[in-house]
Amino acid sequence: MKRSPRDSLETTRKMTRRGLILGGAQAGFMGLLALRMRHLQVEEADKFRLLAEENRIKVSLIPPSRGQIFDRNGRIVAENAPSYRITMVREDAGDVEAVIGRLMKLIELDPDEMARALDELNTLRGDTQVTVADRVSREAMSRVAVNAPALPGVTPEVGLSRHYPLGSDLAHVVGYVGPVSDYDLSKIDNPDQLLLTPRFQIGKIGLEAKHEEDLRGKAGIKQVEVNAAGREMRELDREEGRAGQDFQITVDHMLQNYVQARLGQESAAAVVIDCESGDLLAIASAPSFDPNLFVRGISTTDYRALTENQFRPLATKSVQGLYPPGSTFKMVAALAGLEAGIITPLDTHYCGGYTEVAGHRFHCWKRAGHGHVNLASSLRESCDVYYYNLALEVGIEKISAMAMRLGIGQKFDIPMSAVATGRAPTKAWKQKSFGKDWVIGDSVNASIGQGFVLASPLQLAVMSARIATGRALVPRLVKSIDGVEQPSGAGESLGLNENHLRHVRKAMFDVSNNRRGTAYGSRITAAGMQMAGKTGTSQVRNITAAERRAGVRSNRDLPWERRDHALFVDFAPYDNPKVAVAVVVEHGGGGSTTAAPIARDITLQALYGEDPPLSAYPAKDRARIAAQQKRLRQARPASDRDGNGRA
Incomplete structure (x- = not known):
């Protein structure tokens, strides 16, 4: 069939349009290929050169x-x-x-x-x-x-x-x-x-x-x-x-160095707190160790030497160690009785060397007894019988509540390892822990910081600082992070009766400054620098009735691990507290003979910021202290001493 001219023209137009579309598509594809080749050859040239040269x-x-x-x-x-x-x-x-x-x-x-x-x-x-x-x-x-x-x-x-x-x-x-x-x-x-x-x-x-x-x-x-x-x-x-x-x-490295040197090779701990801010000025555990040994992996020999040392140099005793606080706990019991209105500062008890409770004899450390004692003399001379009787009147719940209020049984949030909570025991605690009822003998033991009561040196320092200031002071270790000051630990008022605190503080002052005080030998004689303190000796063994009849063995006659712990807490100056200190010497014997002299020296060093003048010490001790200061100066880093070896 012959096509008309009109049909032929229409077919030609269609063919031309399709040819243009196909040609455009081919041209576009070629253009994309050209762009890709340019990208690979020019912009990615360095990358492929690396590959060509087997670089990567x-x-x-x-x-x-x-x-x-x-x-x-x-x-x-x-x-x-x-x-x-x-x-x-x-x-x-x-x-x-x-x-x-x-x-x-x-x-x-x-x-x-x-x-x-x-x-x-x-x-x-x-x-x-x-x-x-x-x-x-x-x-x-x-x-x-x-x-x-x-x-x-x-x-x-x-x-x-x-x-x-x-x-x-x-x-x-x-x-x-x-x-x-x-x-x-x-x-x-x-x-x-x-x-x-x-x-x-x-x-x-x-x-x-x-x-x-x-x-x-x-x-x-x-x-x-x-x-x-x-x-x-x-x-x-x-x-x-x-x-x-x-x-x-917050730690002052010069004071910390002194404290470590003063503790020496004793198995001990010491804490110094600023009474205004709660800053930990020193927090030491002895003996210590060189942390540089651990940086790249400690050798087996060095690690064994640390772990086999009976004085446990790896233990952070200042916050991890828990000890019966002994007589340093007596301020807690006294304040509990005063605040409850159950006792007054003038109430007396007779100490004949022991008291009987529920058919059991509880002894005072002074075998002959103290006679009639009141609050002030009981703290000054550390009479145990006074506190046995106080516990019977006040009860463990009020004593434990006051302990918590003063910092014992609290876990403080400071960035150190294994910070311990301590223990301010209650009737419910004993029932939960041992499935047994609380007995009156437990309260008697707790009143003098024995039995179930446990505290760390940090908690004892906080306790001393809170008594000194009347505030719920909280220890602070980090002063600033990238220059940003961290919150102060000054704390708000504890809400305790100021008259009650004054009576306890005055009794602590007499501990160190009255001739009958248990720490009189470790007093500070510099005007305006006197400290208020309290000795403590906590037993780690049971003393049998037979041993009491024959005579209690002295600490020096016992193996080291069976000797009493020695403790001392203080704050100074008495009229305007600036620092509070706690010292615990494991198995050190008596608090008055071992811990108190160390605490006195640390307190003076903190107050003066350098070696204190010899006039701050009792005259009989000055020659010994001069030799001690010279020896301890040599333990300081060379960069902290001048040409004469002085800091």
């Missing part, structure tokens, strides 16, 4: 700089020191043993450290950076860098490692860091990738552990061009992390 881009974390820690005067107590190390990545090294063999010809490798590194290289992911040599010299670093082409996967690095310039002085307070362990990781649900880096250090105890995340900061990321030989060619990109926060603690 390595992405790695940038460990943040750990926050530093300073004392209250700005003295650094935890810093970051440069550390040179050699690392290896298994997938880059290829033949690991061959590379290590070549590395051993260049630098000396510790066999134990090398064994650990090989284990990590074999078990961790192939792209993990493993430290094969730590704390190497600059010369060793240079030799490795020069021979990099022969050491694929090996990288010399400069990092930062924790250092504690004051050594053992603040070990229990600041704590230490150490390599992340499997146990550490097991306690974290979603660990930061930084923690998976071999040998990365985190806080293990003390402030370092309690504020780990704040001190650690946040890691950065960098991209580095690495050639086929493993040499880093250039840094392509870097995203900075965030440095850890700096901490300033």
Whole structure:
């Protein structure tokens, strides 16, 4: 059939339109190809050149700089020191043993450290950076860098490692860091990738552990061009992390150093609190240890020496140790009776050396007794019988409530390890703990700080400070974080009757300043500096009736672990309290003979801020104190002494 001219024209138009569409599509496709080729050949040229040359881009974390820690005067107590190390990545090294063999010809490798590194290289992911040599010299670093082409996967690095310039002085307070362990990781649900880096250090105890995340900061990321030989060619990109926060603690390192030196090798603890702010000016446990030993992993020998020491240098006795407070608890019982209106300061009891309660004889420390005693003389001479009778009248519930009010049985929120709660026992507590009823003998024992009552040196210092000020003072260890001042621990009023507090304070003053006081031999003689205190001696063994008849054995005739604990608490100056102090000497014997002299010396050092004048001591002690001051000055860091050896 012959087509009409009109149909032919329409067909031609359709063909032309389709041809244009198809041609446009082809042109567009070619244009896209051209743009893609330009992108690959021009804009991505460097990347493909790296691939063509068998180079690659390595992405790695940038460990943040750990926050530093300073004392209250700005003295650094935890810093970051440069550390040179050699690392290896298994997938880059290829033949690991061959590379290590070549590395051993260049630098000396510790066999134990090398064994650990090989284990990590074999078990961790192939792209993990493993430290094969730590704390190497600059010369060793240079030799490795020069021979990099022969050491694929090996990288010399400069990092930062924790250092504690004051050594053992603040070990229990600041704590230490150490390599992340499997146990550490097991306690974290979603660990930061930084923690998976071999040998990365985190806080293990003390402030370092309690504020780990704040001190650690946040890691950065960098991209580095690495050639086929493993040499880093250039840094392509870097995203900075965030440095850890700096901490300033309330402790005065000079006072802390003195306290540690004064405690010496005793198994003991001492706490000094600022009565205005609650700042912990010193918080020491003895003996101490060098935290630098733990930073890169302590040796078996060093660790065994610490754990096998019967004086337990690793224990933070100042906050972790719990002790029967002994006669230092008598102020608690006295205030409980006064506040309840059950006793008055003038009420007397007769002490004939013992009292009988429910058919059991409770003895006073003074076998012959004290005669008639009132509140003031009972504290001054530490009569036990007065408090036995007080407990019968007041009852354990009121005594325990006052103990809590004064800080015993409270767990204070300070960033130290194993802070203990202590114990202010009640009838309900005994029933819950032992399934037994409270008996009257329990109250009698508790009235003199024995039996179920337990307190830490920190709690005893808080108790003394609260009696001195009448405020619910709270201990503070962190002064500022990155320059931001932390809340004061000054506290509000305890709501106690001021007249009752005055009677107790005056009795404590007589303990140290009246000739009949149990701490008169450790008094402060400087005008305006006198302290108010209380001795305490807590038993750690039962004394049988037979031993009492034959004569109680003295502490010096007993094995060390069976001797009484020695305690002393005080505040000073009496008229305007500035510091409160607590000292506990484990198995030290008598509080008046062992703990009181130490506490007096620490109190004076805190008040003067330096070695006090000899006139502050009783004349009979001055020659001994002069020799002691000279000896203790030598224990201070050289940087804290002038050319004459004085601070």
